Amino acid sequence: MLQLRKVLSRLLCVIALLVSGLAAMSTSAQAAVPDRWGFAYVNTYSGIPSPAHQAGSWSVGFNVSVTPGAVGQSFVRFPQIATTGGVVHVTAVAQDAYWCQAQNWGPSGLDLVAAVQCYKYGGTPVFAEYTIVFETSTGTLPVSQGFGYVHYNGASITSQFNSVAAPNSVVGGGGSWTVSLPGLGSPAPAGNVQVTAVNPSQPARCKVAGWTPAPGGQTIQVRCFNATNVPLNTGWTLTYQRERAITGAAIPPKSFAYTFDVSPGTAGPYAPTPVGINYNSQLGVNTVQSSGLGLRMVLFPRVAVAPTHVQATAYGPGPEFCNLQTLWTLSGTTVFVRNVACYSATTRVNQPSLTTYTSAF
Incomplete structure (x- = not known):
């Protein structure tokens, strides 16, 4: 009987250690970022947008879907990630001086729905394709990131x-x-x-x-x-990222990159400096080069793993703005963003811009 008690006691200790270990792992996972995220390239105002350019923290088998609203307006439904708070970023994908903005976002049942409205310069609502990313985070990171x-x-x-x-x-x-x-x-x-x-x-x-x-x-x-x-x-x-993907992932994707085109008048290709603004998670060297006035082609080598996502933002004190001229492409292991297009009113201009890319993996 004494021997049996000893065996049972040891067994209970082992179970307690396993439970505490699992609890510690759970706490550690919860302390990392993010809680929930999703991205999509919206190339339709009704139905399921490009499957090759959407991903998120939902279960396998779900898809982003889009429904139309008023002219230029659409509602993007991210499945299974209903929450409050967080941030949304949107970038128009167009051949002209268009932009898209978030109107609002929030939970709808088990899903998160974001309303997006697109305009052309001057304020006329217009259909435009766009990229959208949502992310919400908790926890902490090492100070190096x-x-x-x-x-x-x-x-x-x-x-x-x-x-x-x-x-x-x-x-x-x-x-x-x-x-x-x-x-x-x-x-x-x-x-x-x-x-x-x-x-x-x-x-x-x-x-x-x-x-x-x-x-x-x-x-x-x-x-x-x-x-x-x-x-x-x-x-x-506003989102700031340093050695993290724009999704802020708790277990960050292996393939992401960003750059800051600080010299938009340079024909290039050139690698923006200092190196901290031109990060590549796979140690590739990102480059930027001109494709014409106000058009900047950005190359992110070694990180082309689908599904993928890109956002771009203009930089500078004036009213200039930027969008993506067309959908980026993957060639081998290189991502070609062709192009970040920047405008002053309806005229293309050379303008500093910030571009960020991520894969889901």
């Missing part, structure tokens, strides 16, 4: 994340804001920034107007404009 986002509704922060658990802040208004991401600092420029306008009732465009890195954190200026070039007080989203 950095990830943070802000959803600002024009008056206050409604959703935010910082991978060192520091509170982000926003000051300003009337179309110009300064965003502080404390604890995500770097001694030299490093990472990538994406900004998207959020407005449910009128045309709005937003961009990165300035970016100041420091060891204590990142300081980023956001500026927004109306259907033409008038500063506009509106909502917006």
